[in-house]
């Protein structure tokens with residue numbers, strides 16, 4: 345059982361960078377739990393404020409509920425109380441509730457509620473979906489606002505009022521007006537997490553909007569670099585942040601933007617490039633081509 349109350353979790357998450365580890369697969373696309381555990385052990389040498397198992401970068405959308413449970417249990421066991429582990433809740437309301445309960449039983453410290461599957465939904469429907477998951481366990485819940493589940497400021501305020509366990513808002517949209525309206529209405533009642541693909545790109549401007557931390561996919565294969573980047577953001581060292589964006593992040597985005605889904609695939613390619621392969625991605629994602637991996641390796645070599 346977790347030692348983090350929802351309030352403790354909210355405070356903890358805003359205290360540092362957030363880790364979204366990839367999920368390791370074998371060549372025939374089965375979970376490689378040993379490889380995953382080894383990866384978490386390596387990443388635990390670097391300071392983070394929270395670990396989100398089987399998130400977007402962790403291809404949570406490609407795992408069965410049983411596999412999600414396996415990954416969450418491995419993360420809880422591997423991290424052993426050093427940082428809070430947050431588990432995903434995905435799909436239909438009933439499925440998300442079942443995953444939330446399984447995560448609580450597995451000893452996770454919080455939940456990342458993903459957009460429901462496929463359908464569009466009204467704000468009223470989303471409020472009901474989020475509220476039901478918030479009521480299902482005692483765990484703090486971070487809601488990922490993205491894709492078919494974009495919460496507007498009014499809905500965020502209602503949810504924060506109704507649900508004590510709703511503690512975090514992860515923004516995957518980057519709409520300046522909406523973020524400003526949300527922070528103006530709800531303020532520090534929530535912890536705000538930058539969750540756009542390649543979150544470093546947006547870290548400095550979002551900090552100005554009340555978004556105090558972000559989920560770093562780059563942390564997977566460049567943990568030292570990602571930690572230094574985070575420190576520069578927190579210090580509002582604009583010169584250093586833009587230097588690093590120009591030197592590495594922007595050319596990285598140029599590779600990432602070549603194919604839909606590469607925002608996740610390129611993270612596994614990065615691990616291959618640094619000699620710590622995590623295996624292939626599962627469909628519907630596709631792996632980078634060999635010349636693209638070589639290009640990424642050259643880019644990494646330039647900053648190493």
Ligand SMILES: O=C([O-])C(=O)C[C@H](O)[C@@H](O)C(=O)[O-]
Nearest residue numbers: 399400401539541542543561
């Ligand atoms: O759920 C996820 O893995 C994300 O969407 C977070 C990513 O880490 C994203 O912020 C990124 O690509 O930096």
